[in-house]
Amino acid sequence: MHPAPSIVLFTVLTGLGLGQMAWLGLGLGPDEGLFRWLACALALALAGAGGLASTGHLGRRENAWRAFSQWRSSWLSREACLMVAAMAFFGLYAAIWCLGGVRLWGLGLAAAALALATIQATAMIYAQLKAVPRWSVTPTPALFLVTGLTGGLLANGAVSGLVGAGLAGAAVPGWWAALALAVAAGVAVWWQTSAAGAGRASQGSSVESATGLGFMGRVRSFEAPHTGSNYLLREMAFEVGRKRAFELRRLGAVLGYLAPLVLSLAALGLGGWLMVLALVAHVMGMLALRWLFFAEAEHVQALYYGKR
């Protein structure tokens, strides 16, 4: 599938911001004045920026508001509704916390639940597509949830590290981050293992089933319907860059999990500012892995073209 930069950015950034909201809503993070402001602002900015990025690939942006209407059937619509609800609840929670100095736990819990539900809805947009087995038969929701929560923890850690570097007294959540990263790496390996066996053939799809001609013999695309390219091939038969998938995945794993793990542990001794580096490395790694999430996914319709 075509890894549109707007979608890669959108899924990574919103996951990060929503993960932050979940932890902050649950009451994590110090009550330190500057931390409150910075962490809440970052969470809202990330989620908001991601939301804006997601409109980048729309053909008719003026109709985007209609995406709030089909929550009964569509995961994309549910995601849009949940996202706004999560940002509204969290915004209120953050305002009361920052301005009034109290954390309303009920409101925070609701914001956290909505944030997690939004990540789940994002994942379901992909996980619901039977036509892309690599997304639908793998634990995609678990991958997105754990990625978002880990990123959120790192982002909160980075803010607290930054604040702690300037102002004394902020806790460095290095242990937490290291633990989360270890779990996240485990889930990523789980997803990857299941994705390795989730080709189109695993769901019984082949050019024979696509054409129904298998009863006659081996089927091969002899001639495509058109000599040029088209929307279907550009969107759903993305073959470029898969060659370097292995190298890119290794880079993603090192930057996304290993480097931040080492850095968060180092932050325990060397100072919280290292958490900022951990966050930057993690986000870069996640962008690489999310790019692969799209680029490596094969759509069954490409079978008609004899392509992957």
Place this chain on the structure above:
Amino acid sequence: MTTLPETTGRKLGLVIDLDTCVGCHACAVSCKEWNTGGTGAPLADTDAYGADPSGAWLNRVHTYEVQPQNGPAQMVHFPKSCLHCEDAPCVTVCPTGASYKRVEDGIVLVNEDTCMGCGLCAWACPYGAREMDPVAGVMKKCTLCVDRIYNQNLPEEDRVPACVRACPTGARHFGDLGDPSSDISKLVAERGGYDLMPEQGTKPVNQYLPPRQRDAWASELGGCDSAPFNLADLAEPETADNAGGFLGWLDKALERIG
């Protein structure tokens, strides 16, 4: 509303006879012609006369080579457009409500006024039956020529989808597949019509009729196995010496001049 109807009154759709189709692309061209001038946005092309032409089409004709275990390979021309699935995944994913399946006849349509061009429906369709218009930015798909089949302004015989009307070999049939007594349903039953990608669970309405085996090795045809004929002889049965007719006259005339 992008929830699917429980049942539809009729199940209008196409039956495509892969035995008859000669791969002339007349249906695809006719579809493009009708639908680019239809009620919605035109079916745009980009760089149509340049080096990298591309455009939105609602019907495309693939060609496959099928190699049996024993015997010569066979060409099968394979037109493909929206199958108006009963369990259409493209409809339920749509966030704006632009995609819908009609209760009265089961036709799957896009409301271009409300579509936001997110492309998710095209991702959800296993058949590649939806294409984004490169200029209008809205999703395009086969409408089963809903603006022809009920159109009282057209003569009776034209009230079928443009592709069906255009097909010179009669390889495309249109009708109600929900009614077992309709001609088209009987045709499907008679010829063993089948679903594309049944494993996707979309329950397509359109059906495909299997091609018959067309060729066999000469040895299997009987009678020819002892004396394989020379194809070149068939093409040039006359040698210079025995040539009659125009060639013979020419040969003799040249001989006289020479």
